[in-house]
Amino acid sequence: xxxxxxxxxxxxxxxxxxxxxxxxxxxxxxxxxxxxxxxxxxxxxxxxxxxxxxxxxxxxxxxxxxxxxxxxxxxxxxxxxxxxxxxxxxxxxxxxxxxxxxxxxxxxxxxxxxxxxxxxxxxxxxxxxxxxxxxxxxxxxxxxxxxxxxxxxxxxxxxxxxxxxxxxxxxxxxxxxxxxxxxxxxxxxxxxxxxxxxxxxxxxxxxxxxxxxxxxxxxxxxxxxxxxxxxxxxxxxxxxxxxxxxxxxxxxxxxxxxxxxxxxxxxxxxxxxxxxxxxxxxxxxxxxxxxxxxxxxxxxxxxxxxxxxxxxxxxxxxxxxxxxxxxxx
Ligand SMILES: Cc1cc2nc3c(=O)[nH]c(=O)nc-3n(C[C@H](O)[C@H](O)[C@H](O)COP(=O)(O)OP(=O)(O)OC[C@H]3O[C@@H](n4cnc5c(N)ncnc54)[C@H](O)[C@@H]3O)c2cc1C
Numbered sequence: 001x002x003x004x005x006x007x008x009x010x011x012x013x014x015x016x017x018x019x020x021x022x023x024x025x026x027x028x029x030x031x032x033x034x035x036x037x038x039x040x041x042x043x044x045x046x047x048x049x050x051x052x053x054x055x056x057x058x059x060x061x062x063x064x065x066x067x068x069x070x071x072x073x074x075x076x077x078x079x080x081x082x083x084x085x086x087x088x089x090x091x092x093x094x095x096x097x098x099x100x101x102x103x104x105x106x107x108x109x110x111x112x113x114x115x116x117x118x119x120x121x122x123x124x125x126x127x128x129x130x131x132x133x134x135x136x137x138x139x140x141x142x143x144x145x146x147x148x149x150x151x152x153x154x155x156x157x158x159x160x161x162x163x164x165x166x167x168x169x170x171x172x173x174x175x176x177x178x179x180x181x182x183x184x185x186x187x188x189x190x191x192x193x194x195x196x197x198x199x200x201x202x203x204x205x206x207x208x209x210x211x212x213x214x215x216x217x218x219x220x221x222x223x224x225x226x227x228x229x230x231x232x233x234x235x236x237x238x239x240x241x242x243x244x245x246x247x248x249x250x251x252x253x254x255x256x257x258x259x260x261x262x263x264x265x266x267x268x269x270x271x272x273x274x275x276x277x278x279x280x281x282x283x284x285x286x287x288x289x290x291x292x293x294x295x296x297x298x299x300x301x302x303x304x305x306x307x308x309x310x311x312x313x314x315x316x317x318x319x320x321x322x323x324x325x326x327x328x329x
Contacts, residue, residue: 019096020097021053021055021097021099021122022124023122023125025125026127027126028325029051029318029321031045031052031054031055031318032054033056034054034057034058034059035062036063037311038056039054040314041314041318042314043090044314045096045318045321046095048318052097053096054096055099058100058101060087061134062135065080065156066080067080071307073308102122105117107129107131107271108270114127114292128294128324130296131265131267131294132295133267133299134297134299135263138261143228148228148230148233151233154255155256161189161256167189167190168250168251169185169191169193170237170250170252170255171256174195174203174208174221176207178258178259179203181256182194189216191217192216192217194218196221196222197223199221222241223239223241224239226240226247234252236250279301280299281300281301282294282295282301286313286316287320291324294317294320296310297309297310
């Protein structure tokens with residue numbers, strides 16, 4: 001039996017570079033996003049022989065930030081990079097135009113077609129659209145944060161933890177992603193501070209126990225980060241206790257922001273209905289509030305955000321778009 005796929009080197013499959021996005025034509029479907037939802041939608045739509053344009057900032061989405069994956073069926077263990085290489089391989093066999101490094105800013109309706117406008121100044125037309133733009137980390141929104149991104153401020157412990165070997169770091173957020181980040185960092189960093197705005201760590205008890213029992217970890221609950229300190233690189237964070245209204249500085253060289261996620265739904269906010277959490281509201285067929293526009297994966301109200309769920313939702317959205325096309329003149 002295979003013990004997983006770790007270490008398998010796959011070729012970098014090219015996604016039909018000979019096909020170029022065409023501003024002059026009306027596609028049957030535009031897919032926005034190249035994560036598990038968008039790539040799976042691409043395979044399903046191409047197999048229905050739909051004329052598809054996939055617009056995306058990158059290929060892989062959040063999966064490229066993931067170290068090892070142990071819950072995608074068919075692979076006991078696989079790295080995010082390898083899984084996306086497999087997705088790309090599968091998509092490379094299909095007739096589909098893929099435009100990478102393309103960020104859709106907005107979507108409008110013009111008669112019977114939808115128009116997707118990109119930040120790069122292009123506009124593309126299609127009879128149906130699938131929005132699969134995923135989600136991103138929620139920022140701290142404090143002074144110093146933006147300036148020091150990549151200079152000690154990180155949103156991905158899996159990616160950046162090794163850069164902080166022997167250093168002192170803070171993890172902001174005491175939910176499961178914060179605690180998982182702290183557990184990863186314990187193995188690498190010298191000292192780990194966990195800062196949570198809640199009165200106790202809100203993550204799963206088994207993770208909380210593991211973090212609490214590690215002597216290398218100091219926990220600050222009921223505290224907000226006020227500022228990330230440092231000129232060229234992070235030198236600390238200023239935190240404020242909600243209870244005692246006291247401030248203190250934690251001398252750290254790294255800050256891992258683990259405060260949850262925001263859906264990448266801004267491109268759709270003027271055309272489809274969003275939930276209070278800014279997720280695109282969909283029904284069981286991935287239909288949005290606008291006939292002809294579908295949505296899939298982490299950007300939607302689908303419960304649970306996982307690779308296998310996004311892939312399944314992408315498949316459903318493509319089949320719904322196909323059914324819409326054959327039943328609508
Ligand atoms: C660190 C980490 C570890 C994880 N580990 C696991 C795990 O072990 N198992 C698991 O099942 N899940 C895991 N997840 C969750 C999983 O990665 C997501 O649920 C999944 O990637 C969602 O897929 P998606 O296609 O909906 O969105 P994303 O993966 O977010 O992909 C969105 C795509 O849309 C593109 N995009 C965004 N905005 C625009 C725009 N305006 N215009 C054009 N393109 C745009 C992005 O570039 C990206 O290609 C993890 C997530 C993270 C962050």
